[in-house]
Amino acid sequence: MTRKSFAFIANGPGDQAAPALEWLCVYFDEHPKWTAHQFFDELTLSLKGLQVLPDGVLVMADEPLLKQLIGFWSKDSAARKTFIGRGERGESLFVKSCHFGGWSLENGLVYRKSVPNAGGEQPELKAKRIVAEGLKHLVEANNVVQLAPAGHTFRHPSGTVGKVFVQARELASSDAELGFAARSLAQLLPALRKADLEVVFVDSMGIYPIVRAALALGSATTRIESFRSYTDFSRLSRPVEPYAVVISASTTGGMARRCVEEMGFEKDRVATIIDLTRKGRQGLVLIALADHAPNLLTINSERSDTQIELVGEHFSSKSKPPRVVILGILHEPKLLRRFLLTVGREGTLPLNHTPSVAGKVRPLSLNGRVVVEDSEFVAWVREEVRWRLPLTVGHVIAADDNGSLELAGLVADEVLTITGKRPRVVEHGALTADAVKEARGVVVVQAVVGDGGLLREVSRDLREYIDTHCPRHFICGVSCPTSGESWQRLEQFLIRNPTERGYGFSSWLSLPIGTDVSTDTWDLYGEVAARLQTLPGPEDVHKDLVKKSVAMAVDCIRASACSFLCKPNGDPLDHTPGFVFLPEAFAETALPTDSLTFLIMSSVLQAARELKNPAIQLKSTGYESVVLAPENFQRFNDNILQACLLRAALPSELDYAASPDVSLLMKELLAKVFERQEYAYGGAALEFAAALLTGRIKLQSHHTDELLERARMALLNRGEPSRLLGLLYFAGRLE
Missing domain, CATH: 3.40.525 (Phosphatidylinositol Transfer Protein Sec14p)
Known part of the structure; x- marks a missing residue:
């Protein structure tokens, strides 16, 4: 009931x-x-x-x-x-x-x-006591206060670390509880009862029902605006019209203090629903937990505690210590071997290849003409034409000029062989209503596909230009989507239509390679290089040494615009034979290029994210985060492989700050890499340093401090400028 x-x-x-x-x-x-x-x-x-x-x-x-x-x-x-x-x-x-x-x-x-x-x-x-007891009951009955388990601590969005986590959104679980809490809030904060109130600022939409119910007692037309985060909070300014500020929960009173002391809000218009204490707080506090449980003020966290990161009023995927994943043969993509043995070597263009026509520069790109010339692909296309294409095909549309025109010609020739009539080939740039006004059957081809943006565009145009009942078929050569899911969404988009039959769709080889996070690393490192030159160096005996080292680091980053950061001695990265994901027939010839190696590691990481086995899947859930085990950088110890892992991984997969143990392991690995920069073991030292500098690798703060202090002192004591010193000197100091 x-x-x-x-x-x-x-x-x-x-x-x-x-x-x-x-x-x-x-x-x-x-x-x-x-x-x-x-x-x-x-x-x-x-x-x-x-x-x-x-x-x-x-x-x-x-x-x-x-x-x-x-x-x-x-x-x-x-x-x-x-x-x-x-x-x-x-x-x-x-x-x-x-x-x-x-x-x-x-x-x-x-x-x-x-x-x-x-x-x-x-x-x-007394009425005041009744309200206090009712609010206390809501806090206890609805588990509003969470205490971190032994060995753990909460890390709040503000950066505060403590044992207490307050979920104000859980304060009311029924309409009656909501009504009681809303009336208590309205009684506490007089501004909510004013008829001329124009706006109420809240820090979380989780308390929207309480605030709205409180406003309904007076002026229900008042608007509620949520600033949601500390970043947006800093952009607030005191409004001219009558206002109020309601903060969901706090353990330090920091947000209310900033409201009043730094931003000029009136303290009698600022209220916090739940706080640890009333003492020393700015504004009003509806529920002070210390009034009922003074022991909450005495709970201290230890530096070695595992951090449970909070996002707003929710547990993040770091609610538990991260699960570590070691990459192995089980993470090999099913079609990787086939890709490598067909178009892999010749078809993979250099890193950050500049397209011949205007287009976005991507870290990974394929040569579509190599794909179309592959004998296995040609045989597959001919079979698809014979088995899958409608007999009414009269137009073949090439989605782009990266091998798609050659593919369109191949399809048109095969149709000519079968029917005796060659369909018209239309480039996407020339696709108009007049170009396909007599179409009775259409084939759209693209040799190399990403997430299918061009195919979606062609499909949209065709829905405008030709009748819905006109048969059409989409043929894709090699596709490198961000994920298997995005590829499925593309297929569904292309085949669905208002008729009872779906349009045709064929794909020769699909190899998901993950998001474009790797693009961000090249852009990010370039931005960091520009900033390094503007940062003030030390005013001591090391001033000139640091200045020269920073200049060397900046030059190194700029020289790597189409490659990886070099070794500390200036040589390019290299790897040795025996890579686990290379077929034997492939490995017998020359070693893969940097771009192909990067593509392999990107596809392996994406396959690990999409693996169905949850025990070794590289995918975070709502209850735990997943990181790449530091052991991966020892198993894949060629410096080129380490660089590929660092560039292709998501930032969350390199975030070791939530676990003292894993953070310590990564710290020790990095320390050895930096110490042995002159040997093969430390060949990727600059890539590791850049990842630390930009925050892509995250350790616990004390581990970071210890690592950087040790590495900096060793490099400074050498007395010689170095690229590694130029990167590590400002690591941890960039805002």
């Missing part, structure tokens, strides 16, 4: 005969249409749920509803007597009186009527 009321026990002072009294307080929500039967049922259920009978009952409701409830009590004598009888044990009367209290916008909770059951009336509790 759904409860339509909110009941709790409030303790208060009595008289000399009864120094402490317990009251059953029942708040009735205004929204349901109450009957006398429902009213007494709610009272009875509230009373039955108690192990010990209270000394009295307090019925609370808004003034209009309260009059109705008092009428039920006065008129229904039979139901009243039954309820009173439930307050007896044997011949003793425990529940001695029933009081009624009304909520009003101006005065808050005010006693309206006392109805004694027997004996004398009990002393009334």
Whole structure:
């Protein structure tokens, strides 16, 4: 049965005969249409749920509803007597009186009527105490406060680390609880009761229902704006129109303090729903946890605790220590071997290849003409034409000029061989309504496909230019989408139509390679290089050494615009034979290029993310994050492979800050790489340093400090400028 009321026990002072009294307080929500039967049922259920009978009952409701409830009590004598009888044990009367209290916008909770059951009336509790006890009950009943388990600590969005996490959005779990919390908030913050209130700022949409319900008591037309994050909060400015600020929860009072002291908001217009304490806080506090549990103020966290990162009022995927994943043969993409043995070597263009026509420069790109010339692909296309294409094909549309025109010609020639009539080949740039106005069947081809943006564009144009019932088929050569899911979405988009039949779709080889996060690394490193030159160096004996080292690092980054960062000695990265993901037939010839190696590692990482085995899947969930085990950089110890891993991994997969143990392992690995920069083991030292500098690799703060201090001192003591020193000197100092 759904409860339509909110009941709790409030303790208060009595008289000399009864120094402490317990009251059953029942708040009735205004929204349901109450009957006398429902009213007494709610009272009875509230009373039955108690192990010990209270000394009295307090019925609370808004003034209009309260009059109705008092009428039920006065008129229904039979139901009243039954309820009173439930307050007896044997011949003793425990529940001695029933009081009624009304909520009003101006005065808050005010006693309206006392109805004694027997004996004398009990002393009334102060309204302030009743509200405090009700809010305390909401906090406890709805598990609003979370304590970090042993060995763990919460890291709040503000950067504060502590043992307490408060979820203000969980404060109310029913309409009655919401109504009680909203009225308590409205009574605390006078600005919410003002008719001229224009805007209320909130830090989380999780408290929107409470704030909206509080506003409904006065001016329901007031707008609510959420700044959601500390970043957006810093952009707030004090408005000209009447305002209020409601903060969901805090453990330090920092946001309210910034509101008042730094941003100029009036403190009587700022309220925090839940805080640890009222002492030393700016603005108003509705619930101070220390009033009920002072021990919360004495719980300290240890530096070695595993951090549980919080996002707003939610646990992030780092609610548990990260699960580490070691890449192995089980993570090999199913079609990788086929790709390598066909178009892999010749078809993979250099890193960040500049397209011949205007287009976006991507780290990975393929030569579509090599794809079209592959004998296995040509045989597949001919089979597709014979088995899958409609007989009415009269137009072949090439999506781009990266081998697609050659593919369109191949399809047109095969259709000519079969039907004796060669279809017209149309380039995408020449695709107009006139070009396909006589179409009875259309084939769209693209030799190399990413996530299919061009194919979507052609499909959209065809839906405008030709009749829906005109058959069409899409043929893709090699596709390198960001994920298998994005490829499935593309296929669904292309084949779906208003008719009873789906359009045709064929794909020769699909190899997901992950997101374009790798693009960001080249751009990011370039931006960092520009910033390094503007940062002030030390004003000591190392000034010239650091300046020269930074200049060397900047030159190194700029020289790597179409490659990886070089070795510390200036030589390019290299790798040795025996790469686990290379077929033997492939490895017998020359080693793969940097771009092909990067493509292999990118596809392996994406296959690991999409693997169905949850134990070794490289995918975070709502309960745990997943990181690449530091051991990966020892198993794939060729410096080129390490660089590829660092560039292709998502930042979250290199975030070791949530686990002291994994962070320590990564710190030790990095320390050895930096110390052995002159040997093959440390060949990728600059790539590791750049990842640290830009925050792509994250360790616990004390591990980062220890690592950088040790590495910097060793490099400074050498007395020689170096690229590694230029990167590491400002690592951890970039804002």
